Amino acid sequence: MSDIRKVVLAYSGGLDTSVILKWLQVTYGCEVVTFTADLGQGEELEPARRKASAMGVPDDHIYIDDLREEFVSDFVFPMMRANARYEGDYLLGTSIARPLISKRLIEIARETGADAIAHGATGKGNDQVRFELSAYALNPDIRIIAPWREWDLTSRTALIEWAERHQIEVPKDKRGESPFSTDANLLHTSSEGKVLEDPWEETPDYVYSRTVDPEDAPEEAEYITIDFERGDGVGLNGESMSPATLLATLNDLGRRHGIGRLDLVEGRFVGMKSRGMYETPGGEIYARAHRGIEQITLDRGATHLKDELMPRYAEMIYNGFWFSPEREMLQAAIDHSQAKVSGTVRLKLYKGSVSVVGRKSPNSLYSERHVTFEDDQGAYDQRDAEGFIKLNALRLRLLAQRDRR
Numbered sequence: 001m002s003d004i005r006k007v008v009l010a011y012s013g014g015l016d017t018s019v020i021l022k023w024l025q026v027t028y029g030c031e032v033v034t035f036t037a038d039l040g041q042g043e044e045l046e047p048a049r050r051k052a053s054a055m056g057v058p059d060d061h062i063y064i065d066d067l068r069e070e071f072v073s074d075f076v077f078p079m080m081r082a083n084a085r086y087e088g089d090y091l092l093g094t095s096i097a098r099p100l101i102s103k104r105l106i107e108i109a110r111e112t113g114a115d116a117i118a119h120g121a122t123g124k125g126n127d128q129v130r131f132e133l134s135a136y137a138l139n140p141d142i143r144i145i146a147p148w149r150e151w152d153l154t155s156r157t158a159l160i161e162w163a164e165r166h167q168i169e170v171p172k173d174k175r176g177e178s179p180f181s182t183d184a185n186l187l188h189t190s191s192e193g194k195v196l197e198d199p200w201e202e203t204p205d206y207v208y209s210r211t212v213d214p215e216d217a218p219e220e221a222e223y224i225t226i227d228f229e230r231g232d233g234v235g236l237n238g239e240s241m242s243p244a245t246l247l248a249t250l251n252d253l254g255r256r257h258g259i260g261r262l263d264l265v266e267g268r269f270v271g272m273k274s275r276g277m278y279e280t281p282g283g284e285i286y287a288r289a290h291r292g293i294e295q296i297t298l299d300r301g302a303t304h305l306k307d308e309l310m311p312r313y314a315e316m317i318y319n320g321f322w323f324s325p326e327r328e329m330l331q332a333a334i335d336h337s338q339a340k341v342s343g344t345v346r347l348k349l350y351k352g353s354v355s356v357v358g359r360k361s362p363n364s365l366y367s368e369r370h371v372t373f374e375d376d377q378g379a380y381d382q383r384d385a386e387g388f389i390k391l392n393a394l395r396l397r398l399l400a401q402r403d404r405r
Helices: 015-028 046-054 068-081 095-112 127-138 156-164 242-257 281-297 300-319 326-335 382-405
Strands: 006-010 029-036 063-068 116-118 143-145 181-184 188-194 222-227 232-236 261-267 273-279 343-350 353-360
Touching: 006 015, 006 095, 006 156, 015 029, 015 156, 029 095, 046 063, 063 095, 063 343, 063 353, 068 095, 068 232, 068 242, 068 281, 068 326, 095 116, 095 127, 095 300, 127 143, 127 300, 222 242, 222 281, 232 242, 242 281, 281 326, 281 353, 300 326
Parallel strands: 006 029, 006 116, 029 063, 116 143
Antiparallel strands: 181 188, 188 273, 222 232, 222 343, 261 273, 343 353
């Protein structure tokens, strides 16, 4: 790829991507455009602008975009409509952010006439796959530079030495071995590596950054309501909110009550198992609430079919196939199921747990008249159950008769 003249780099402003920025300039002799996404990670992003500028990137080549609303409305909420959890637990906080970052990388490459994009994902993880599958789906001709698969900087010590040789500032807290790595956005914070690599050892308290210890959470439970329209959250405690504002507010509630901690050993797409600690306070509350409103608005057949499809859908997102036809096909079916999923859910937040304690909807399929133990005034004829049972038992009786002979 010696003919590359301009590259768009996914740039955080941290040590790794700062080294990558300079490495691209030195190795490829190309212009570098930096792109920093504000996905609600809670960090000041202007230092990334200053660092990029100090390394010779022109102002019109530095992109810092606020993508919080797009992230929640176009990526998180569609995923939540499916009740997606990878391997039954993981709410896919890192996975769902990657296709949006790739989408914007491709858009900026088109706007600036860049020949390639670059990212800082390592060759061992899932993110390299997610970034690149998404990029190729959006631009099949794009060229991708993944420095961790090219350079010989195989350790943090080598990375720091290279940075110092090229006058890149190395923060004091980066000179020792980092105890773990983190990734954060509006949906979650993930931590992995180093102190978390032994799956037998409990996660140290200092790893948690987004939630209080459930044991230290308030002694009094807190009750909230979430309003839904067509499967998406639209309000909290009766107040209308945008998608990003709703999730951010739920994060604050979840933090206070120690909700959303997950210690998980997962099967990576690249083949190995890894242990991670995830904090998804608002996402856990929201996911519980969404299932709660579906309980009274979604038909049994549709509910069960969604539950069968969910693991496959979650795996598509985890593996990086957001922009695939199969994910879009499933999304169309899932979105169709949400047409009547509107109403209000009441939840109880208490010491690390979130429980659905009430739900109501103008589209409710719940009929108290049919299920009551009191007089149902002819709504249901209990004698109908006899024929229903006999027809369902017919094949079982024939099997038993055969086996008895």
